[in-house]
Amino acid sequence: MDRRNPGAGREQDLVGWGRYPRARGVEVRSEDLESITRGASLCRGLGRAYGDAALPARGAAPLAATPLADRLLAFDPETGVLRAEAGVSLETLNRLLLPRGWFTPVTPGTQFVTLGGMVAADVHGKNHHVAGCFGEHVTALRMRVADGRVLEVTDESEPELFRATLGGMGLTGHVLEVEVRLERVSSPWIWRERTRHPDLASVLEALEAASAEWPMTMAWIDTTSRGRALGRGVVIVGRWAEPDEAPAQPPQPKRRFEVPPLPGLMNRSTIRALNAAYWSVMRPGAGIEHPESFFYPLDMLRHWNRGYGRRGFVQYQVVLPRAGDHAELLERFQRLGGASFVTVLKDCGEAGRGTLSWPKPGTSLALDVPMRGDATQRLVDDLNEFAVERGGRIYLAKDALTRPEHFRAMYPRLDEWQAVRRKWDPEGVLQSAQSQRLLGDAP
Amino acid sequence: MKTVIFGATRGMGRALARLLAERGDELVLLGRDPAELEKSAKDLEIRAGGAGHDRVGTEVCDLFDRKAFGSALDAAVQRLGGLDAVIVTAGVFGTQDELTDDADLLDRVLVADFVNTVHFCEEARLRLLESGGGKLCVFSSVAGERARRTIFLYGAAKAGLSYYLEGLDHRYRGEGLATICVKPGFVRTSMTAGLDPPPFTGEPDAVARSVLRAIDRGRPVVYAPPIWRWIMLTIRWLPRAVMRRLRF
Incomplete structure (x- = not known):
């Protein structure tokens, strides 16, 4: 179908995956990405960035929605x-x-x-x-x-x-x-192994040991257990299965369930219960696993972000170079009333080519936190101060609350990146809500 | 199935062409812009790579150049070495306001969505009958079911088209040519981008799946999403006095 004014947009409220914050803006949709990016302030894909990375900047030109450009x-x-x-x-x-x-x-x-x-x-x-x-x-x-x-x-x-x-x-x-x-x-199936560990230190140790042998590793930890069991967790490792151990049929897409719009269900008690339930389900073992449940367990629940209700949630993901610092960060997190269900550890290798890429050697910790206004802001500020002190840094795709001074301290190559950006966009056409918040872009 | 699709580079046509390609049907795409056709053909070839057939043909065909319809179809039939189905999703859209304010756009909508689509279907009918029948699937709209104050200019073209398609089905089904009239409700495509999505909005992939089922079964009318069948049944029976008061 032809449209004189392809994908002309109307103003609407947009959110990221965390449903916090909200921003008003115009999103233009078309198969013809080349046309709609002309003069656009930012591209937006499927909106999976948690915070304000894919939200419109104040006073900026419309966003170009990319998902219809899918050839x-x-x-x-x-x-x-x-x-x-x-x-x-x-x-x-x-x-x-x-x-x-x-x-x-x-x-x-x-x-x-x-x-x-x-x-x-x-x-x-x-x-x-x-x-x-x-x-x-x-x-x-x-x-x-x-x-x-x-x-x-x-x-x-x-x-x-x-x-x-x-x-x-x-x-x-x-x-x-x-x-x-x-x-x-080697096959479209995964060979997966799972081990349980009683506390954070042993999880980190097991994760490091696993990464020397396995191409895919990560750990889930319980952030609500206390004392000696603080950060007890499950280390999950995997590799592509060999043809002779995998089923002959390729994996069929998994069935997905829809989470209906609900008032927020995630609070400290439900998160504690979910952590305990997950811990007991995650029994040690090894075997063939469907790639979707291995890589994308949460994709089975469409709109799982609705579990946090209208106020939404933020994800705090930080990479800390030294293994000892994670326990301290978690203790701070608990002291400030934090509780998280989807809590993931991943050891990172060398930093890559991207000037502003997030990972650097160390171990990443990701925490999902229900958004509770100023208290959550204080929590993130506190964790960020600790992270800056310990040489850590946060991931922009998740961030909604970091302050510019913390961000600057975490990314030593920021000036270099900004210089490239200014060279290619001297008038500052390309902006996002996040770039106005963190990089001082003027509306 | 050896299938010609007019309008497969975008929207519901794109989604439908992908389903056909992924199950191994042989396709020729008709469209106006050769570069766009090439990209869409490549996309379908890669998607079909697992399904055995990996060549998708293209022929340039402009909905406003009706003299070229016959030759484009002939070239497509020759390339396919036969013809089982012709699908038409091409068209032009304008909102009631846009069409009220712009006589040229109104002319384009009426010519493309009614006059020239009928001409194209006539050419397609001849070639389908020549090869012993088959399926002719054309995208009309629920907007052509009953005149509503918010969409009757576009709806008038689609009403004419639906009328023609019903007649075609009555006349030729006995000779092996099944005509399938698709009546989409509001579907989230670039055509409707920027409009407020009403309740029961459909997604192109889901619409394409129900249309493909209808083509395979030769069902003469398909509403998509299917709930629109019941919505339109109600609306068709509303008295004129009630219809006049409706705001949508």
Whole structure:
């Protein structure tokens, strides 16, 4: 269907996955991403960034919604190099290509993300200690830069812009197409092993030991247990199954359940109960696992973010270089009344190519926190002060509450990145609610 | 199935073409912009890679150039080596306000969605009958069911189209040509972007799945999402005096 005014937008309230904060803005939707990015302030994909990373800046031009730009443009079944429009979802790639033996080299914890979003946040996954971030595997980007030109950008043609765009939160230019090298897998199934550990120190130790042997590792910890059991947890490791141990049939997409809009169910007692229940379900063992339940357990519950009610929640994800610091951070978190259900530890490898990429050597801790206004702001401030002191840093794709001074202290390459950004966008056309909050972008 | 789709580069046509490609149907795409056709064909080929067929053909065909309909269809049939189905999702949309204010746009909507779609279907009918029958699936709209104050200009073109499609089905079903008239309600595509989605809004993928079922079964009328069948049944029976008061 033709429309004279394709995807003309109307003003609406937009939120990220955490449903906090809200921002008003216009989102223009069209298959024709090249047209709608002309003059746009930011691209927005499937809205899985938790905080304000994909929310409109005050007084800025409309957002370009990417999900309708979802065509696969080239795929070489010899080398695994794929080129696709930025709005293609990872779910689409998995559904089409995993049965043929190809998987994204790096996957975040949900498959409801777009390729463009994966570049913007330079996502990491359970294999960060061996594979690095998504950006390590990106071979080229087609971008509309702020002056309106459309460019093919690679690490050879425009290294500064290319590296500033990996993890650049969509603020260096609009990503129209992504070219990435996929990974050949031995079968579309996962061999998974799980061990339980009585306290945080043993979880961290087991995680480190596991990463020396396994390509995929992570840990879940109980943030509501106290005393000696503080941070008891489950270390989960995996690898692609060998053809002779995997089922002959490719995995069928899992059934998903919808969480209805509800008043907030997540408070300290329900979170404590959920933690205890999860701990008892996560029995040690080994076996073949469906890739969806291994990589994306929460995708089974559509709209699980509704569990936090209208006030929403924030995720606090921080990487801390020294293993001893996590217990201290958790104690602070508990002291300030924090409780989290989806609490994940992941050891990170070397920092990648992205100038503003988040991971650096250390162990990442992610906490989901119900949003309770000023108290939550104080909690994040306190944790951030501790993180700055210990050389840690927070992940922009999750953040809603960090203060500019903390952010600056965490990212030593910020000035370098800002200089590249100013060079390609001297008038500051590209902005987000997050860039106004953290980077001093003027409305 | 050897299928020609007119309008597969966007929206519901794109979603439907993907379902056909992924199950291994042979496709030729008709559309106006050669570069867009090429990209969509490539997308479908990659998606179909697991299904055996990996060639998708394209022919340039503009809904405003009706003299070229016959030759585009002939080229498509030749490429496919036969013809089982023709699907038409191409069209032009305008809101009531846009069409009230802009006579040129109104002319485009009337010509594209009624006059030239009928011409195209006539050409398609000839070729389908020549190859022994098959399916002709055309996207009309629930807007063509009953005149409503908020959408009757666009609806008038679709009403004419639905009328024609019903007649076509009556006349030729006995000769093996089944006509399928698709009546989508509000579907979240770029066509409706920027409009306030009403209750019962559909998603293109779900619509495409119900349309494909209807094509396979040769059902003459399909509402999508299916609830619109009951909504329109009610609206069709509303007395004129009530209809006049309705605000939607």
